[in-house]
Amino acid sequence: MKLTKAKRNKLIYNIVTFALVIGAFLILQSMIANKTITRSLKGQLVPICCWIVMAVSLNLVIGISGELSLGHAGFMSVGAYTGAVVSGLLMHVYDIQDPTLRLVIAIVAGGLLAGIVGALIGIPVLRLRGDYLAIVTLAFGEIIRNLVNVLYIGTGDGRLYGSFLNKKLPEGITMLVDGAKGAVKIKPISTFTAGFILVLITLVVVLNLVNSRAGRAIKACRDNRIAAESMGVNVTKYKMMAFVTAAVLAGMAGALYGLNSSTVVPTQFTFNQSINVLVFVVLGGLGNVLGSVISATLLTILPEMLRAFADYRMLVYAVVLILVMIFTNNPTIRSFLNRLIAPFKRKETTGGDAQ
Amino acid sequence: MSQQKHHSSTKMVPVPTNSIVPERDINDIPVLETRHLGIEFGGLKAVDDFNLTIGRTEIAGLIGPNGAGKTTVFNLITKVYEPTSGATLINGRDLHGLGIAQASKLGIARTFQNIRLFDNMTVEENVRIGLHNNIKYDMFSGILRLPRYWIQENRQHEKALELLHIFGMENLADERAGSLPYGVQRRLEIVRALATNPKLLLLDEPAAGMNPHETEELMENIAKIRDQFQIAILLIEHDMNLVMGVCEGICVLNFGRVIAKGTATEIQQNPVVIEAYLGKKKEGQA
Incomplete structure (x- = not known):
């Protein structure tokens, strides 16, 4: 097949995305080996991977499928709790001590459960048009947070106990999830390598999906629903596909995130967190996967770097967000930037869009 | 115009819905058959008792003054709207209860009045x-x-x-x-x-906004599509040169009702059609 201009641009875009992620990983790994990495950055590595996965997966829903989802942290929460419980279960009940195996199983389980929850929400809601998905996902995020707030899961004598509101749980069992205290006594088993692999998987899934028959159908539904339907595209099916795929990825990111620290508390996955991921997506550009990766990385590091400013931290953060918005969306500044890079481009291309 | 030759092979046939199917298609199941199709929007009958039969390789036209309900008919056939009365059959299959995408899979494809x-x-x-x-x-x-x-x-x-x-x-x-x-x-x-590999192609004002040269090209393309793909075409159009030049059967709609059906010559001479377009007591060509 001859490589056309559009196809070449896509290929270059994908190669740049993967090269950037792999390059960053190799540099950071060598920094870890040389011990030149700061402690705060080292602690941030796994969360950065998680937020990249969150941002890219939310971009699949918002940018590519064109549906506004405001409960992405809810899926992360489902994944985090599932991961913590599954990991604890594997350790206490099935006596699997190999952390890598536990991590893999926990991440897969977190993804699966989040996917099932995503499907349950998507089936009724994605049939509707308009802002229903935004409203329902917003409510979903809050419901999940309140549910895990009263969720008690424990294990003892090789059995699993669970209840809401701490009723009927026997004495002397090891608690895995302890209500408002969250998932407790987690053995942190997440590694940067695991996070990197998850990011790679996410990028492969999302980019390959977008550039396939299903991806074209998803974009067609976004661009013109009636026209897509008239071409025989099952709109609900493809919106579901994007939504559930994103939920699975968010669940996997959640499991990785949960297993990175010793506790997971319900308040970690609030509406604010969903909006945070939304900010990553919007700043990186709707439908722009590479943009999501970059903005998730920078905006995760930025608040840490601003710790020196203490009280003014969030203020500076907000100002930076506004400035980036202006700089990336202002037509005058855009045309100025385009003129700057024009000599390096052979011909004007749209660029920066994962289509 | 080369398309004129089709007219000689076209005539009124006494099929139940009183339609105009070319002789060559009479022995086949009609690609489209609507029976008493109608839709009401809050008491307003936008389309009422719409009967049309289109042969397997027929080119048919749907004309009428603005607001007559032509696009509504398209939306009914393609299931954008669910009819409140009547039925649509594609190749003998009832479309009742199907969605837009499912209707497309049965062989309906369309273009839009405002390009989509x-x-x-x-x-x-x-x-x-x-x-x-x-x-x-x-x-x-x-x-x-x-x-x-x-x-x-x-x-x-x-x-x-x-x-x-x-x-x-x-x-x-x-x-x-x-x-x-x-x-x-x-x-x-x-x-x-x-x-989409359709059996019936619906064209909603394909010549709108085109210059005469482009319209002529379109006419050639419409005939080419029918000959090459062996499908039926139903088109809505205000450009009477195109309609009269390319359509074998024409159906005229006014206020949601069919007021005339026939060949181009029959329609041009039909006093009811002239009245619908030009008003009463006026002489003129539609």
Whole structure:
């Protein structure tokens, strides 16, 4: 097949995305080996991977499928709790001590459960048009947070106990999830390598999906629903596909995130967190996967770097967000930037869009 | 005009719905049959008792003054609206309860009065959306790039270029659909509709906004589509030269009701039609 201009641009875009992620990983790994990495950055590595996965997966829903989802942290929460419980279960009940195996199983389980929850929400809601998905996902995020707030899961004598509101749980069992205290006594088993692999998987899934028959159908539904339907595209099916795929990825990111620290508390996955991921997506550009990766990385590091400013931290953060918005969306500044890079481009291309 | 020759082979036939099916199609199941089709919007009968039968390779026209309900008929046939009365049959299959996408799978394809292309996609991608149900592979082959992905993508690519070639657009394959000139966009919509492999093609004002040269080209294309793809075409159009030149049977709609059916000559001489277009007690050609 001859490589056309559009196809070449896509290929270059994908190669740049993967090269950037792999390059960053190799540099950071060598920094870890040389011990030149700061402690705060080292602690941030796994969360950065998680937020990249969150941002890219939310971009699949918002940018590519064109549906506004405001409960992405809810899926992360489902994944985090599932991961913590599954990991604890594997350790206490099935006596699997190999952390890598536990991590893999926990991440897969977190993804699966989040996917099932995503499907349950998507089936009724994605049939509707308009802002229903935004409203329902917003409510979903809050419901999940309140549910895990009263969720008690424990294990003892090789059995699993669970209840809401701490009723009927026997004495002397090891608690895995302890209500408002969250998932407790987690053995942190997440590694940067695991996070990197998850990011790679996410990028492969999302980019390959977008550039396939299903991806074209998803974009067609976004661009013109009636026209897509008239071409025989099952709109609900493809919106579901994007939504559930994103939920699975968010669940996997959640499991990785949960297993990175010793506790997971319900308040970690609030509406604010969903909006945070939304900010990553919007700043990186709707439908722009590479943009999501970059903005998730920078905006995760930025608040840490601003710790020196203490009280003014969030203020500076907000100002930076506004400035980036202006700089990336202002037509005058855009045309100025385009003129700057024009000599390096052979011909004007749209660029920066994962289509 | 070469299309005129079709008129000689066309005549009124006494099928139950009193329609105009060309002789060559009479022995086949009609591709489209509507029976007493109607829809009400809050008490207003936008379309009422609409009966039309279209033969397997017929080119039919649906005309009428503005607001007569022509596009509503299209929306009823393509299931954008669920009719409040009557039935639509495609190749003898009732469309009752089916959605837009399912109707498309049964062989209906359409273009839109206001062009509805996927503006941000390339021309080829637009056609590939049309091929969505013809050349398939599942999501996992796509994500994992299994051999089936490469085979089917290649087939889609070749088929899309083949279709574009028929309409002299293969050199535009990589252009953004939204950046094309108006007339070319209309042509692309037709190519995209044809990619779904339809049995019935509905064209909603295909000549709107076209210059006379483009309209003539369109007329040739419409005849070409019928001959090459062996499908039926139903078109809504205000350009009477096009309608009279290319349509074998014409159905005239006014205030949601069929007021006349027949060949081009019959319609041109029908006093009811002249009245609908020009008002009472006036002499003139429609």
